Amino acid sequence: MTAQTRLLESRWDDEHAATLDEPGKLLYRSNLLGADKRITNYGGGNTSAKVMEIDPLSGQTVKVLWVKGSGGDVGTIKIDGFATLYQDKLEALKGIYQGVADEDRMVGFLPHCTFNLNPRAASIDTPLHGFVPFTHVDHMHPDAIIAIAASKNSRELTAKIFGSEIGWLPWRRPGFQLGLDLEAFVKANPAAKGVVLESHGLFTWADDAKDCYLLTLEIINKAIAWFAKETEGKTIFGGAVSKALPAEERRAIAARLMPEIRGRIGTGERKLGHFDDQDAVLEFVNSKSLQPLGALGTSCPDHFLRTKIRPLIVDFDPAKPDVDAVLVGLDKALEAYRADYTRYYEACRHDNSPAIRDPNPVIFLVPGVGMFSFAKDKATARIAGEFYVNAINVMRGASTVSEYQGLPEQEAFDIEYWLLEEAKLQRMPKPKSLAGRVAIVTGGAGGIGRATADRLMAEGACVVLADIDADALDRTVADFRKRHGADAVRSAQLDVTREDAVIKAFAETCVEFGGADILVSNAGIASSAPVEDTTLAMWDKNISILATGYFLVSREAFRLFRRQGLGGNIVFVASKNGLASSPNASAYCTAKAAEIHLARCLALEGADAGIRVNTVNPDAVLRGSKIWTGEWREQRAASSKIEVDDLEEHYRKRSMLKLNVFPEDIAEAIYFLASDLSAKSTGNIINVDAGNAQSFPR
Structure with a gap:
């Protein structure tokens, strides 16, 4: 059984529906219908109910049309997504309608029919629902029905499959006239349960919310079953002339x-x-x-x-x-x-x-x-x-x-x-500053990486979070999906020291988003030891992650940016230690200095292609940072001859501005360099350290 032949199943829960008022049942029905893309596509289709309400002006009981508002999606709509209109005022618009050439003007009168000052705009489909003389109306775009509607002999097929149960109307653009056409059809065919609109979709109606829902499923299932029978054993699309690659x-x-x-x-x-x-x-x-x-x-x-x-x-x-x-x-x-x-x-x-x-x-x-x-x-x-x-x-x-x-x-x-x-x-809102851009953030599950990804997504970017810590990555991605939506974020478990893994991560980014525009190279470690106690393994690990790792991801970014021809943006997260030496941290400081000089070299190489490369130098960002959760924290406290718990306060007092530095502070600097706000800057360094004279760039 394929998706095209599998029948729809009712998901209506009588016990739940019994707890709902009529608008609540409309919402429930809408969400059920919109949850299956075989019934209607995202943003497509419409649902309505005519509900008796108390008029806040007169205190009288009046009939109100509840109908999906403009631009909504029935699968995800909430109760405030429905427009509400006085039914009698909507009916009265027939008296001023002057024919098909007048349709656009009629849309301007819909706000005058608004019930209870509802700010939700009514859609162009409103008359299609308002003029059908049934309490509940569904307008869906099922593939099986549109396959009938888009056939050359769609009228004959509709009659063959549904008999007199479902009628047929020729193509007409949605609007006031189509609403009148539907009304005329229902009056001429009182026993009909719905209609197929040529090249468009399906209308069904009933006087009970559940009956309308079940009827919609029933009609779609009849079409699905008919197609399954008629197409069985037949060559589809003229047969295959190509074979899918692995x-x-x-x-x-x-x-x-x-x-x-x-x-x-x-x-x-x-x-x-x-x-x-x-x-x-x-x-x-x-x-x-x-x-x-x-x-x-x-x-x-x-x-x-x-x-x-x-x-x-x-x-x-x-x-x-x-x-x-x-x-x-x-x-x-x-x-x-x-x-x-x-x-x-x-x-x-x-x-x-x-x-x-x-x-x-x-x-x-x-x-x-x-x-x-x-x-x-x-x-x-x-x-x-x-x-x-x-x-x-x-x-x-x-x-x-x-x-x-x-x-x-x-x-x-x-x-x-x-x-x-x-x-x-x-009327659409102005795009956010990073709309249409894709960022890859290494070390994405740590404090700075997480804050950076959050900031970039808040400005409309899609982000690939890359991190070697799979568990932390999964938690971070799950959180971001809830807050920014599943489309905005992807993950890549990545060891930046492995060339093949870096190449694969960039390839997957291209498949998921089509390419990339921003690289935030942030993966990091830290180590502390006197030089005579610094092992070759410690030295190599710092150089491997903080220098070679930054080189590998940057090289792959350059390759991708040049292929796209849209410019590009690389931001290195280095350290105050890249400019100001610290005792007992020669491996770390040297690797961070290498990052800064690599960024300068890349800025020279990328300028002709519009690729900007800049650096942010944090200092003492303890909150949420992975490198401050292990030996580094203890070693830096020992180096400063203070207790571990006093370290954050020590760094605050040490700064010129007497301020703590947090991941969000670093993220703000990264956003500035990654956005068009800094469009004329490359090869630059921004220190975010609350002030440290030793690390002033020279």
Whole structure:
């Protein structure tokens, strides 16, 4: 049994539902439906309920439409994500509607229908729910239903599969008129339980929340079961013409191609990537139908708004895997895609259309390898990939039982460049300072590394935490996922002294995010002993981690940055001891001095490619630091002839400013050097030590 043939199961819990009011049941139903991507994709679909409420103005009982607000996601929505509108006021808008050309104006009247000063904006789909004369309405985008809706003979297929139970309406852009069309359909077909919208999705309705939920599952399951029967034994996508490469080789090719693509499409706006090589993707990219179906574009509006109307199919032969040849032809392929997108824009634009947007592809399909998706942030790139998997499933079903048809270019354009869609984009918050950037932080599970990663993610960066301590790494990543989201962080257990491990960590970063922009080299140890007691092993360990380790990660960063052609940023976390010598720490001080001079050398080498290299010198950062949890703390206390517990206060008093230095202080300096705030600085050193005259740079 595959994902395409497995039936949906009800997850409705009567005992739990009995504790909920009607808005609570709407929320419960919405979350259940949105939890399965076979029912609807992220941000797609809509749910509603008409609820009797007490009007805060009149004290009278009135009917209120609760409907998913603009930009929400039914799977993750909370109760405050629903718009609420007076049903009678919404109905009254019919009296001022002047026809299809008036649809955009009608959206401006929705706020006038708001119930109880709810600040949640109503979506363009509101009339579709408000005008259906049933208490509960579901509008979903199931792959199995859209496969019907996107078939050339979708009306006939709908009747064949569902009979009179489910009706059919021709394609129309969502809005006021489609709401009236749905109302007219229900009045003309009172026994119908729903309708398939051509090239769009499914509407179902009922007067009970549970009944509506179960009906939605039932209709989708009928479609799933029908497709399973009809496609059994049939050739899918015309059969395979390519064979998928082994998983490890697919990831290796992705690691090489994704930074090259990212560099070419990210000059105007940085992009993050996502790699998907699940079975559904491989079946499509290896098929005979890849070129013709890919060229047709997607059908459902929710699909192409995320993916663009069509993908770029990379010219790659997995039987003769020549990545270098792909790279040679990449510029020409992208140029051709941009030219075609410009043609599409110019052919379809209206006098008042917004300016052309980024003409680069979002989806890249590679035979034998899989799919890359790129967007302004990791979550958007991942979701775009998920949407294209939905599109693949739709094409799979439609092309097997009928003839798949994409949405006509003009219809697609009129949604992509809809003035209301443009207004929504303009309302989006300004990107954070590190949006679209990827940082690798070594020593990421320690005090400074953790604080640095936290600071960078707070500014919109995605972070790969690299650390040799697997347990600490797991704990740190789990914490960050809760606070910053799973898309923002990845981990790599890394010994920076091992060349192969460093190369692998950078390759995995490229697969996970498409590349990298920032390296924070922070992995560290510390040792203390008089020179006559310093063993060769102690000396070698300091040099290996603090000098060689910094060299290895920097070299790999330089290689990646040059491939991307987007510049780059390296920040070394060295030490006050790199500038000011300390007794009984010759190995540590020498290694830290080597770091500082390496950074200066790299600043010289990287300038022509826009690669900046700077250094932060901390001193006495005890809180959360791994190097202060062992012998180093005791040895430094002994060197200063004080008790271990007095060490932090000793360093505070020793500083010129009489202040303690914390990991967050170091993180702030690293953020400054890693961001565009310091765009004209390279080869510099920032001391964060509360003042120490010995370590003033000279």
